[in-house]
């Protein structure tokens with residue numbers, strides 16, 4: 001990159017852990033200035049110290065936090081909507097409003113808010129790109145996953161709708177849809193119960209956060225006229241959300 005061209009800016013939500021942290025690190029090493037958003041600012045600052053990014057507090061489920069965060073981002077080329085979570089594995093008959101609302105506010109409304117807030121700046125960049133972290137839960141379902149899969153189906157619908165609404169504008173849109181990735185995701189889902197959290201990864205080699213960062217970075221570094229619509233990526237041992245070959 002020559003000194004006259006400013007480095008492209010990537011905003012990564014949920015950059016304090018897992019896929020977001022690995023993606024931010026990877027994008028920084030690929031030549032992006034990274035803006036890191038999440039609620040745990042101490043974690044963001046540690047990462048920023050390692051990869052030279054800017055750490056900004058962000059709670060995607062809070063409209064005023066998204067507003068303040070977005071106003072501090074002067075320019076942006078790449079938005080990685082990664083912040084997300086699952087709460088429990090209750091069947092729908094027992095799913096609490098609280099769990100459902102937490103997932104919807106974070107995974108759906110949060111993604112929509114950050115996207116809406118940064119769209120004008122993405123367009124103004126002349127070469128914008130939105131990468132949404134979906135999931136195989138965006139097109140598959142499993143018993144006990146109804147609260148979470150509904151939100152990831154919504155992320156998929158939003159991504160596909162945006163592709164229609166943004167056509168003709170200089171903004172690409174990609175969904176990266178992973179299967180099992182070993183991160184803090186499972187610890188969050190099972191509220192810190194380590195034994196339950198370890199179960200999904202038992203007897204297989206799951207994907208790593210870096211594997212997903214690799215997908216995001218690949219999509220983001222295609223030439224501007226190339227839109228990667230979606231990347232579905234699973235561990236070799238996983239055929240569907242529920243068909244997993246485990247070594248015992």
Ligand code: NAP
Nearest residue numbers: 014016017018019039040059060083084135181183184185
């Ligand atoms: P993770 O390790 O638990 O990381 C989740 C990140 O989201 C954290 O940085 C967390 O930061 C952030 N976050 C959660 N709520 C937030 C909020 N309200 N505002 C801002 N940031 C928030 O999980 P992960 O596996 O990396 O998950 C990243 C994304 O990948 C999620 O969208 C998830 O649905 C998706 N995904 C994961 C898997 C998997 O198997 N792990 C598979 C498919 C898709 P703070 O807590 O500091 O705010």
